[in-house]
Amino acid sequence: MGGSSFGHQFRVTTFGESHGAGIGVVVDGCPPRLAIGVEEIQHDLDRRRPGQSRLTTQRQEGDVAEVLAGLFEGVTLGTPIAILIRNTDAVPGAYEAMKDLFRPSHADYTTESKYGLRDWRGGGRASARETAARVAAGAVARKLLRAAAGVEVLAWVRQVHEIDAEIDAGGVTEEAVEANPVRCPDRERASAMAAAIEEARRHGDSLGGVVECVARNVPPGLGEPVFDKLEADLAYGLMSLPASKGFEIGSGFAGTRLTGSAHNDAFVTGPDGRPRTLTNRSGGVQGGISNGEDVVVRVAFKPTATIAQAQQTVDRAGAEVSLEAKGRHDPCVLPRAVPLVEAMVCLVLADHWLRQRAVDVLP
């Protein structure tokens, strides 16, 4: 009950500190006979990897996935899939100077409040490094969704600091997202975002922003009507990502400024005879259950807490001190947050897709 598991039917449990032996994940409940190779997991890991461009941290984590269990001759066995990613680039010495400090807007103080101690060699369990394990599990979920239901999940950067991209969620392609290091399919704004991030780096500062994600071909009927609404589980998963401060689905906060008559999504009969909506302010979910339209969500990420400017803080003894972070850090997590958002959305959808299999069983 330490809160390191996610999902019910497709259930993942992650482990690992940033500077221990490694991080990893166990996926329990993945159906057997799913064809998947370690290279598909590695592919998603590589998208999350630091050091992909000047815009993100220059650390070379070189995350290599080793499948310890659950795969055999290229397919899943139906047993737990365990994936280990060794820590290699760990330089704990860099943290020694800060072992008695509480970095502002980091988890140092709260970790000590909770546990009475912490692994001070980096962020420990609170490190964003833990998300590599989620991405590995998300790659399995993605493959299941694709193979079993044709669902595709794609995310991109929608906003960095004051720069808002103009994007039609329906038309974005993976190629357009990966075409630039910011992972923003609006090429013009992507350049402006890159410049802003570079500027922040030069000032030892950092920027936040918004990632948008769409899931296409989600069949109607996923999600539960009360607590485990699809948007509730999406919010739960996405707000569990480090640095996330907000979540919205469909019209979100902006939708609160419309009237009901302007906000409701009128139904029409689609070409296949199934009800479709003319608009998608619902974001693909109504009453907690998918309606067959694109599921569209957005996540707010705060500016990275680690900055190279001097900051006021306190140490364990209560003394007020000035902290100046050293080391290599992301001036903006948004580009690397894209695969994280996709991974969490895949985990939620795979879980609900399987849950629905256990419900829809009678004629």
Next chain:
Amino acid sequence: MGGSSFGHQFRVTTFGESHGAGIGVVVDGCPPRLAIGVEEIQHDLDRRRPGQSRLTTQRQEGDVAEVLAGLFEGVTLGTPIAILIRNTDAVPGAYEAMKDLFRPSHADYTTESKYGLRDWRGGGRASARETAARVAAGAVARKLLRAAAGVEVLAWVRQVHEIDAEIDAGGVTEEAVEANPVRCPDRERASAMAAAIEEARRHGDSLGGVVECVARNVPPGLGEPVFDKLEADLAYGLMSLPASKGFEIGSGFAGTRLTGSAHNDAFVTGPDGRPRTLTNRSGGVQGGISNGEDVVVRVAFKPTATIAQAQQTVDRAGAEVSLEAKGRHDPCVLPRAVPLVEAMVCLVLADHWLRQRAVDVLP
């Protein structure tokens, strides 16, 4: 696994359709020896009740809580607390005309997609009536938090349609919230909001908005560092409320437009020697764990889907039809959403408070 349970240690399970025999809740895991009377549960239910003012629905649901189990001589037994609220004002006839229609932005179509049938006499399980059960359970959680930890949870309406209140979360009192039917402590804006809601009603339309909630005296150390971050569970609980479209904590979406140096919360040593933050952009949670500052969250609620204007939709046979809703409905759910938000926040905090009891056990 139908998703009608919430929480791990303080675990609630709700049941009931809007037009069945009743709705209710079972709370498993509430500690024994908590003094609580049915009147305390009823008090919170009364705040949620329809018909409190012209601004909300005129239905008189008259929710009366009956405690079926778990209380004895004024205290909890430590066994499941079961609370039943009979349905009394059910007039299913009003829905008969709509039994084959899919109301826009309602759960009719998605419910049928999921289950292959639905209780068409009202919203069935998707009805907001289910939230009465949450409020009843929330009253127990609130009492536990207050008695065991001195935690106080208070919510209010922050925005209705285009009207934004000016509120300092730190200073709001329950009296100020309950002083007007909108439940907005900014008296001036409250009047404007009331007028706007009344105007929407006259046009057969509806309005959305934002509820803000603060939890005070939350001890440091609540929440788990990975998936079950405190903000993740808050998002999960609050996004499971009907009509919610967005969630944020602390600086939220607005915080993405600050730089890291402007966003970080500097630590100082508080009067009691404990680290405190000069600002609270973190919203009381850092790395998923409470830091002892006020926990501040906001929830976006869309404009009520039920409106009295004609709307385009389809019926079960795929025919396109025009729907004009009759009956008594909320032109704006915001005032009644206030106790719902408080209830969900209480459920999350009570759960995490108990979870932390099972962790902090060694010297």
Next chain:
Amino acid sequence: MGGSSFGHQFRVTTFGESHGAGIGVVVDGCPPRLAIGVEEIQHDLDRRRPGQSRLTTQRQEGDVAEVLAGLFEGVTLGTPIAILIRNTDAVPGAYEAMKDLFRPSHADYTTESKYGLRDWRGGGRASARETAARVAAGAVARKLLRAAAGVEVLAWVRQVHEIDAEIDAGGVTEEAVEANPVRCPDRERASAMAAAIEEARRHGDSLGGVVECVARNVPPGLGEPVFDKLEADLAYGLMSLPASKGFEIGSGFAGTRLTGSAHNDAFVTGPDGRPRTLTNRSGGVQGGISNGEDVVVRVAFKPTATIAQAQQTVDRAGAEVSLEAKGRHDPCVLPRAVPLVEAMVCLVLADHWLRQRAVDVLP
């Protein structure tokens, strides 16, 4: 987390004390479109009811099931099914004299150890009355198993005190079980058992014994290979019944006295081409997973703790006192335990049948 829930996919939560307002159960996860009427639930409840014969307690509990939620027009909605059974024959006065005593081999002392208090008006939460809620839920599970998979679950009394029946589990019929008040299909031994129970009653004493249960037509593939083995979940469910002291599957304890060559179940090809076993010492489960043979389990129930003879015990103050129970109690729970065993086996199988639906999803 108070341990009042059972199952994962077909998940039941019971509530209620023996002398509160009532007891009940919420079933979350039952698939929609299952045809079931309250009379089917009542039928199983009636088999559990006290006062059916002189062999069991003469209390007339008159358990009447009220369905509060989850059924509509004769079928399940897919939403939680809530069933309430009011307490009517409660005469707490009978217990007042014992409110400060700890009855031997009862839960009085342990309840107080755990909770610091107890509802002394009867057994409270520890009362066997709670099992009525399980039987109600079990009736739903039984119907699901029958409708969806053709599974039939049947139990009977195999042993009372020193009297061992001779029974071939494969051939027992419900008619043979219900043909006598002991619920033992060996008519001759049933008479002897009845006489022994009557004799025990006359002496103010009580008897224990063994219930045997078979599940027929269980498809191969139910159960999980590690912790949630089918026999592990059956043991968990059956050892959670009041007064149970032992569990075995297939050859059980007696099988430990065979050699491997005598114990193994040889495979042959069955008439339908599927592997079948020549013998069934495995009890229908191999490696935790059903193999398509009859699932056969046995449960040991101790002699009823409540007896009419004087017994040595202590009171809350530590004083040693003599207790002589009054009131109407079962001299032997075995006949009434039969529907309880069936209910728990149905709950386990329904849960695993649904779990397997969520696993077997890829071509």
Next chain:
Amino acid sequence: MGGSSFGHQFRVTTFGESHGAGIGVVVDGCPPRLAIGVEEIQHDLDRRRPGQSRLTTQRQEGDVAEVLAGLFEGVTLGTPIAILIRNTDAVPGAYEAMKDLFRPSHADYTTESKYGLRDWRGGGRASARETAARVAAGAVARKLLRAAAGVEVLAWVRQVHEIDAEIDAGGVTEEAVEANPVRCPDRERASAMAAAIEEARRHGDSLGGVVECVARNVPPGLGEPVFDKLEADLAYGLMSLPASKGFEIGSGFAGTRLTGSAHNDAFVTGPDGRPRTLTNRSGGVQGGISNGEDVVVRVAFKPTATIAQAQQTVDRAGAEVSLEAKGRHDPCVLPRAVPLVEAMVCLVLADHWLRQRAVDVLP
């Protein structure tokens, strides 16, 4: 939901096939600040290891525990503890001849029924090798129980085939258990058991038996009154061990042959003023909750399914074939089952001890 997790508060998840890269376990929910070294985990693993004597399999698995996460400077961090045990002695070639056969009373056929495929290189997930991961986790649970509550768990072999030891559970010491390779503290019977096992090996046959386990110093109040009774969770855990066919607590099946007046445990006031029982037919648990007496359970293990004699079986195509197993196998699992039983009892008790911490929180 693949059933590879156990426990609620102290929650373990195991992974791994017998001939994959390795097996392992993640423990989520272990409190922080528990002093434990990898050598304590290795100590319990070594007791389980094959090849300890001629009585058990001669395979040299050489299980070496690597702690991947959760420990730091000799204490637990409160984060998931992950332990990996690489597979080293895997000789899958030995199994190639059997890849299309279903070994009698093994999990080959049921695994294929469930998943549609299996890792035929050994038992895959069904292999008893998985229990090494449980023993590793059990060592952590044991240390927690010892450090936090002074609980000690000790098991031994009570019966092998027809040889029943005479043992007073109260007086057994670890030294007496480990004094002979059978792990039976009755020295005389231990010799007879060893001879019987050796004889079975010579005949290519195998033997079963019973392991008994006592937990001492268990505080009153552990266990839940309904489904999660302490004996129910013990039964669940112990019946999830490979080859287990039966479970009993206290008087068990034999107790069904006593009358209530002979079976009840009279209460007296103990030297410390706390109620104690004169006898312990309850096995330390009453109404599902520990009463402070020794918890005493027994588990029946069938004779090993793998024998060196020719057996009748079928292959995948349905053809009837004769199987003669080769390789090194246990003629009797009982001695090696002793640490497994202890591990599962430790896992159950640690879980319930922590669960009770979250309940007993109000004055």
